[in-house]
Amino acid sequence: MSHPHPELQKPPKLPKGGLRVVGLGGLGEIGRNMTVFEYDGSLLIVDCGVLFPEEHQPGVDVILPDFGWIRDRLDKVAAVVLTHGHEDHIGGVPYLLRERPDIPLVGSRLTLALIKEKLKEHRIVPVLQEVKEGDRSQLGGFECEFLAVNHSIPDGLAVAIRTGAGLVLHTGDFKMDQFPLDRRITDLRGFARLADEGVDLFLVDSTNAEVPGFTTAERDLGPAIEKVFRDAPRRIIVSSFASHVHRIQQVLDAAAAHGRKVAFVGRSMVRNMGVAGDLGYLRVPEGLIVSLEHLEKMPANKATLICTGSQGEPMAALSRMASRDHKIRVGEGDTILMASSVIPGNENAISTVINGLTRWGANVVHKGNAKVHVSGHASAGELVYCYNIIAPANVMPVHGEWRHLRANADLAISTGIDPDHVVIAEDGVVVDLVNGHAKITGKVQAGNIYVDAQTVGGATEAHLKDRRTLAEEGVVTVLAIVDADTGELADRPDFLVRGFAHEPTTFDPAIQVIERTLARAAAEGIGDPHQLEKMLSRDIGRWSHRAFRRSPLIITVVIDA
Template sequence: MSARSTSTENHPVTPTSSAPPPPLAEGALRVMALGGIGEVGRNMTVFEYGGRLLIVDCGVLFPQDDAPGVDLILPDFAPIEERLDEVEALVVTHGHEDHIGAIPFLLRLRPELPVVGSRFTLGLLAAKCKEHRLSPTLIEVAEGQRSKHGVFDLEFFAVNHSIPDALAVAVRTPAGTALHTGDVKLDQLPLDGRLTDLAGFSRLGDEGVDLFLADSTNAEVPGFVTPEREIGPVLDSVVAQATQRLIVACFASHVHRVQQALDVAEKHGRKVCFVGRSMVRNMGIAAEQGILRVPAGLLVDLDEALEMPPHLVVFVSTGSQGEPLSALSRMARGEHRQISIRPGDTVALASSLIPGNETAIFGVINGLVRLGAEVVHQGSSKVHVSGHASAGELLYLYNAVRPSNVMPLHGEWRHLRANAELAELTGVPPDRVLIAEDGVTVDLVDGIAAFSGRREVGHVYVDGLSVGDVGESTLSDRLVLGEGGFLSITVAVDAATGRAVSPPTVSGRGFSDDPKALDDVVPLVEMELSRTESEGIVDTHRIAQSVRRTVGKWVADTYRRRPMIVPNVLPVSS
């Protein structure tokens, strides 16, 4: 199975025009993503019919190098911000952060918005909302159920993913039926026996699916994802070989992975200690809901665990992505207050290596190995399988659903394009496969989906307590400062004459460790100030410009570097 094809010339390319869409035709269904198409994260899709809106998912994106200092990136609510009263409901397909993480920010704008989801999903969401001091209106649904929200008639289908209780949702409207997979894979032997409901999708396909919105994350990967249950025997052999302390790190929401860790711990006579706030919280919810089976007496808390001989405990921990403040990272740096890694310890990273996190994750692995631990990770052992359908599974989905129109969801361009090609291979006409990046509207009219326009959507950054005040200008300054630091030149001038009334002070941060590096700048600036004074320039802004230009040229010639040049020219009255 190859994701290559030669049919790319027939794809309708996303319209480059930035014209906003016309008012929606009567009887038509409009779909627009506010996030998640063209990127991995902040998934949010808006359906519109008859002047009413339905939202599916509202997640966050974790920033990469191009957004330094930013904590979270939200979907851009702007296109619907004035219309939040027209939203009938927010459906959440599952409880991952990239699907629920932005909900508290949406609820601040409309607190009583009904949120529809499965039991475990709502359990995680409720815990999150509690931290934000929000009490959302939650409507619990399950696979096989239907629920009506205004004009939107919803039906829910079980789907298998790397978190329990995930749902796909069919949206029936008078304009036709859309099917949104959420995140999905087709493990045919899932640990909880809860299969992706291919039979249900087939029935819906018989009925007719006008628009199929499908998870693209692994569309480039040929073949099929290995069943989750094959991790168990690998963990078993890791535990069997471990002679000292054993730490298993994985995502705090991956209940089935944790279940397998619990099962092998029990088999080998080890107790289990959960480490990390979200791990403790989520596994509490899962156990309470009966999704995680915890044998009586298996769990111990950290204090107990530390008192026990190392070979009698398994620590199940967060931190598998190399998050610098996580317990695992602190252990790797030898900075954890309670757990010191010693030669003979074993750490299993039973988790994916999310692109962009490689340096951090390998940093943690190197730190642990250096302290003498044996580290098992997906590069060396089969301790992880993906939660997203590979190309082979997506073909099963397309052949079951037999959609008239397709809109690839969730992914960067390479994933979306690969998914589009799979749709075409199953017989969807190329011009009915629409890669509609964030903000592009797709209208379904008389069974035919087509691009109708584009709303400008941007990245909304959360930095600390504030949402949206950090924008492209701030980020571009941070990039310049992070690469080259700054040189600041401060001088007080007589407001009337422009004459310097003090010697200029020059300082640099992030420029050089050499204390003499800037020695030549003061005489240079003094010369420039004499020049501006002699030309009768008194405008402090113009003086500052001259100083910036002079120092900038000097630093480029002398160092071939580009720090930010920050002149402060202070007018004082004599």
């Protein structure tokens, strides 16, 4: 089994007839999925998503893949194939199209409708190519065939990529629900047909590789959702991903059966459900959907709201309800149905929301206490099933944290695949398929690109470190007036302190630190104010850490007397 090493260097030139595969996101993380295929001078991109920030990334809106490796070759990109409409697979497209707006976007009907609506906000008119399962399309040097897969959003596609180097099958996100609500099953017959042709490289979803058995069918959630609607005495507020059409359909059906009206809350929820309804993916009984204003005038036991915020996102509707920062006031007797799984890393935020809602008297029904959500990803039993059907020559697990990738690789090996043909790669690691063998050949730049307000890539790890320091340690601004002739303090320095617990005399010992630093600077002939500021900030910071075991952000301003 091959895996990345820290000593990896820039990859060599791709051998003639070889296929290069580089994941710029989604390897070692849940989100930001983007894979670039290179063959005979042509590039094909599969998915271009975003990653949502964690607590240690304050102020960041979303995190993009790093386009640096392909930026000077964007004219060689034949297309972007979008496997489905989730944000972690399409959310980065607007930022890629800012750099080349005419890159064709290839995907299913619903996926393209969702990205088209998103691009309107960015004032980008895309070039769209709609495909469906069974279609084949020549995209530059790549012949792509599309196969149906089911997931937690309709119209998901796997893509088989044919080149002179071999046949690649990329599953996208998928599971093998045998009783999907839309009756659209994963095309195992198509997988078997490709196996007869010979799959040279299998890129497969790893998210649930650690979960034994098979993923529960969507229809098995019906009784739990029905119970919520049967027992709820007042309003029902459902939180879900804004793209989870199947789950929303189950909620709408239950609401209609119990004589309730429904209102959508949140821009993304309203937009996506509008698109799904217009295209026929969401079946809405006549008169069921009403405006929020109309719903608020109805008896509480006849009202259902569907909103975003199942992951504890601070600005999402449910989080704002929990913190009393929303016009919808959650109260005694309300029932909150959190109908989504927990994305790794969001556990604390979700717990905070549940506690907040419970505080106001709501009954919160969630995955931890009821069967109200199933995963959209294949569990270990399904993955093994696929390995046995497809019998790929090489395997590259994708879409998962390190533990998921490793577990998926182990599953592949357990079915008899040669460990030397199982490749675990991180973002930026280059995998070349040459003469039927896939192996790691180097690494390219693939860092985090932060979207911060209207700035793309402006925020750096250094900025985030300063923000964390400000939040956790506080800030101390030191104003020092220095005699330009002697290099000594001309007056007692001022200490302006925010977020650092202190007494009036706390910083008196720091004056001696400043005096010693200035004396050392004078002895070394350093008089430039900027250099003095750096020396003072460093020495005061060290003193603070020794004295208080605290490391506030030190900002020093030196003024020549």
